[in-house]
Amino acid sequence: MAYSFPEEVLEYVFSFINSDKDRNAVSLVCKSWYEIERWCRRRIFIGNCYAVTPGIMVRRFPEIRSVEIKGKPHFADFNLVPEGWGGYVYPWVVAMSRAYPWLEEIRLKRMVVSDECLELISKSFKNFKVLVMSSCEGFSTDGLASIVANCRNLKELDLRESEVEDLSGHWLSHFPDTCTSLVSLNIACLASEVSFSALERLVSRCPNLKSLQLNRAVPLEKLPNLLRGAPQLVELGTGAYSAELRPELLSNLFDAFTVCKELKGLSGFWDVVPAYLPAIYPVCNGLTSLNLSYATIQSPDISKLISQCQNLERLWVLDYIEDSGLDILATCCKNLEELRVFPSDPYGVEQNVALTEQGLVSVSEGCPKLQSVLYFCRRMSNAALVTIARNRPNLIRFRLCIIEARATDYLTLEPLDAGFGAIVENCRELRRLSLSGLLTDRVFEYIGKHAKKLEMLSIAFAGDGDLGLHHVLSGCESLRKLEIRDSPFGDKALLANAAKLETMRSLWMSSCSVSYGACKLLGQRLPRLNVEVIDERGTPESRPESCPIEKLYIYRTVAGPRFDTPGFIWTMDEEGNTPLGIA
Amino acid sequence: MNNLSESGKSGMNLKETELTLGLPGEPRVGKACMKRVFSETVDLELGNSGKKDSSGSGSSMKKESATSRGKLVGWPPVRAHRKNIMTVKSGKYVKVGVDGAPYLRKVDLELYNSYEQFLSIRTVLDEKKLMDPVNGVEYVPTYEDKDGDWMLVGDVPWKMFAESCKRVRLMTRSEAIGLAPRPETKCSSSSS
Numbered sequence: 001m002a003y004s005f006p007e008e009v010l011e012y013v014f015s016f017i018n019s020d021k022d023r024n025a026v027s028l029v030c031k032s033w034y035e036i037e038r039w040c041r042r043r044i045f046i047g048n049c050y051a052v053t054p055g056i057m058v059r060r061f062p063e064i065r066s067v068e069i070k071g072k073p074h075f076a077d078f079n080l081v082p083e084g085w086g087g088y089v090y091p092w093v094v095a096m097s098r099a100y101p102w103l104e105e106i107r108l109k110r111m112v113v114s115d116e117c118l119e120l121i122s123k124s125f126k127n128f129k130v131l132v133m134s135s136c137e138g139f140s141t142d143g144l145a146s147i148v149a150n151c152r153n154l155k156e157l158d159l160r161e162s163e164v165e166d167l168s169g170h171w172l173s174h175f176p177d178t179c180t181s182l183v184s185l186n187i188a189c190l191a192s193e194v195s196f197s198a199l200e201r202l203v204s205r206c207p208n209l210k211s212l213q214l215n216r217a218v219p220l221e222k223l224p225n226l227l228r229g230a231p232q233l234v235e236l237g238t239g240a241y242s243a244e245l246r247p248e249l250l251s252n253l254f255d256a257f258t259v260c261k262e263l264k265g266l267s268g269f270w271d272v273v274p275a276y277l278p279a280i281y282p283v284c285n286g287l288t289s290l291n292l293s294y295a296t297i298q299s300p301d302i303s304k305l306i307s308q309c310q311n312l313e314r315l316w317v318l319d320y321i322e323d324s325g326l327d328i329l330a331t332c333c334k335n336l337e338e339l340r341v342f343p344s345d346p347y348g349v350e351q352n353v354a355l356t357e358q359g360l361v362s363v364s365e366g367c368p369k370l371q372s373v374l375y376f377c378r379r380m381s382n383a384a385l386v387t388i389a390r391n392r393p394n395l396i397r398f399r400l401c402i403i404e405a406r407a408t409d410y411l412t413l414e415p416l417d418a419g420f421g422a423i424v425e426n427c428r429e430l431r432r433l434s435l436s437g438l439l440t441d442r443v444f445e446y447i448g449k450h451a452k453k454l455e456m457l458s459i460a461f462a463g464d465g466d467l468g469l470h471h472v473l474s475g476c477e478s479l480r481k482l483e484i485r486d487s488p489f490g491d492k493a494l495l496a497n498a499a500k501l502e503t504m505r506s507l508w509m510s511s512c513s514v515s516y517g518a519c520k521l522l523g524q525r526l527p528r529l530n531v532e533v534i535d536e537r538g539t540p541e542s543r544p545e546s547c548p549i550e551k552l553y554i555y556r557t558v559a560g561p562r563f564d565t566p567g568f569i570w571t572m573d574e575e576g577n578t579p580l581g582i583a
Numbered sequence: 584m585n586n587l588s589e590s591g592k593s594g595m596n597l598k599e600t601e602l603t604l605g606l607p608g609e610p611r612v613g614k615a616c617m618k619r620v621f622s623e624t625v626d627l628e629l630g631n632s633g634k635k636d637s638s639g640s641g642s643s644m645k646k647e648s649a650t651s652r653g654k655l656v657g658w659p660p661v662r663a664h665r666k667n668i669m670t671v672k673s674g675k676y677v678k679v680g681v682d683g684a685p686y687l688r689k690v691d692l693e694l695y696n697s698y699e700q701f702l703s704i705r706t707v708l709d710e711k712k713l714m715d716p717v718n719g720v721e722y723v724p725t726y727e728d729k730d731g732d733w734m735l736v737g738d739v740p741w742k743m744f745a746e747s748c749k750r751v752r753l754m755t756r757s758e759a760i761g762l763a764p765r766p767e768t769k770c771s772s773s774s775s
Contacts, residue, residue, distance in 0.1 A: 486655075
């Protein structure tokens with residue numbers, strides 16, 4: 001084109017465009033922009049590892065430096081996805097080891113990572129800097145040893161809630177003495193003791209260390225020295241926060257915290273002994289993030305702490321905080337944006353704490369910036385939900401878990417349709433919603449009508465029939481992820497809204513009423529989807545077509561059916577034939 | 584409550600298809616069996632699938648009783664690493680109750696080294712109860728020891744109390760009258 005900019009200029013302009021959405025838009029303008037863009041894209045996000053193949057990725061984007069990949073569906077967190085489902089990162093690492101010698105960052109979520117994989121990473125990428133593995137599994141501390149020994153420029157090693165085969169704490173000692181590049185280290189999920197002297201030396205020689213999350217095995221006595229070695233820390237996860245009451249340890253700890261002027265986030269607090277909490281008072285005022293969700297302390301201790309953290313933006317806490325503690329939170333923390341309240345006794349039959357819907361109502365009243373809520377409780381009312389919705393139309397994430405499945409409004413004994421209806425009607429920017437309690441198709445009518453920005457919806461034990469699902473699929477324009485369990489949704493809604501499924505990342509349905517026949521039809525009609533039937537009873541061919549399947553996972557893909565399915569997964573094929581998979 | 588009337592449930596009897604451990608009294612059955620129950624139930628209903636109207640009433644509104652409820656897979660949705668955190672700590676948990684209050688609090692005595700620390704909890708329980716000080720109701724902390732006797736809290740050294748305490752109750756003063764303080768030298772017999 002006569003009047004187009006030279007490539008270098010376009011490339012320079014594109015270098016300011018970093019969001020995936022914008023980059024994708026740029027690549028669609030014309031062929032030459034597509035070409036230029038693909039050569040200069042440095043960061044890629046793959047929300048579903050089976051939506052595309054490693055080969056496709058490296059062919060299109062030859063100069064990637066940073067990759068983020070997600071594997072298993074979200075319900076895997078709650079044991080609903082059988083072992084062996086998939087999500088192996090190995091093929092990705094193999095392809096990248098050949099195509100991206102300058103790869104710097106790998107971020108994984110819910111993927112299976114082996115020790116060989118970690119070793120391959122550590123040897124393939126000379127400038128490797130960042131490894132984040134969130135809720136991953138399949139590797140041991142040996143794999144970690146490879147990474148820390150071989151990656152000379154390692155900046156981040158973050159094992160967020162991964163399941164690691166913990167052979168010993170030796171791996172940490174494999175950090176070379178010359179390593180000074182560490183910025184973030186999160187080993188909170190590991191059980192074994194690491195060498196404390198190795199840890200101390202590592203921490204004190206890394207001047208850029210900003211985030212350190214210790215594991216439970218690091219005793220409280222070690223914390224003051226660690227802190228003195230890293231006074232520049234912004235985020236700290238303590239180890240076990242208990243010891244016999246010794247005044248000199250308390251004052252030592254207190255003095256160490258005094259030096260941490262940059263500290264904004266605190267977590268850890270396993271086995272908390274309340275008497276040691278005053279040690280963190282020096283940093284409370286600067287805290288924006290506090291995670292007490294492992295701290296089994298009672299409401300008065302929690303309240304005392306919170307009342308000093310006036311700048312808190314994020315609080316994760318157990319329901320020991322109770323309504324009284326939430327009242328104090330509402331009074332003191334006017335900058336609160338995110339609240340997560342976890343159950344201390346999720347499987348207990350009786351209520352063990354004085355936490356009710358009232359606590360959440362208080363916070364919704366007192367905290368004008370509250371936008372993200374995760375709340376476990378044992379009772380709820382439509383009235384409370386309506387109040388919350390009216391108080392906080394700025395909510396973006398609302399996840400409510402009433403512990404008893406199908407619990408009614410405790411005041412009126414009605415379903416909670418009206419309450420959740422008020423949430424979606426008032427909170428116009430709502431992007432994520434998790435429902436609980438007794439719900440009829442009516443709530444889905446409200447959701448379909450009002451939740452136009454909703455991207456992720458989680459449904460459990462809800463609805464009356466297909467109409468409910470139809471409301472959601474036909475009404476929620478922004479829906480990307482839908483996960484449903486134990487709800488009477490079936491074939492009709494799916495088949496009527498089949499095309500919608502191509503506009504979403506994925507749909508999960510388990511213990512619903514979707515028949516095998518409908519799955520076959522969907523597979524036939526929509527070649528750009530993988531329709532995967534998960535059934536541990538053996539091949540669905542051995543049962544009538546009208547028989548409902550156990551679990552269903554549907555996702556859009558350009559990769560075609562996957563080749564690594566285990567014996568209990570069948571992919572519906574385009575011809576409507578006997579499906580691919582081990583019969 | 585009209586829309587929850589049980590007239591003509593549409594096809595899906597969800598109560599029957601609930602993931603339970605089987606009939607009460609029976610030993611736990613394997614996952615495969617649970618699934619068979621589900622599919623058998625639905626098979627029976629499939630003859631009606633044509634008549635199934637999606638606006639029909641759904642699940643039974645009867646709340647499951649605590650005893651009949653089996654454990655549901657993955658419900659409530661708590662991640663594995665959170666479940667483990669709570670169970671690993673051993674501790675010495677005792678139930679703490681206040682007369683008239685509906686909740687029993689489980690407190691780990693091993694977290695405390697003295698009555699003073701422990702009683703700060705008691706203070707909060709008190710405060711809740713004493714919301715109406717006009718009543719003039721006063722609470723006295725009492726505990727049941729290993730021998731089943733109800734004693735006043737505070738009469739023995741903390742460690743001795745922590746070892747022998749089975750549960751704690753804040754009684755109203757009137758009720759607490761008649762509880763004798765335990766003599767300093769404890770005899771091994773249970774008589775007070």
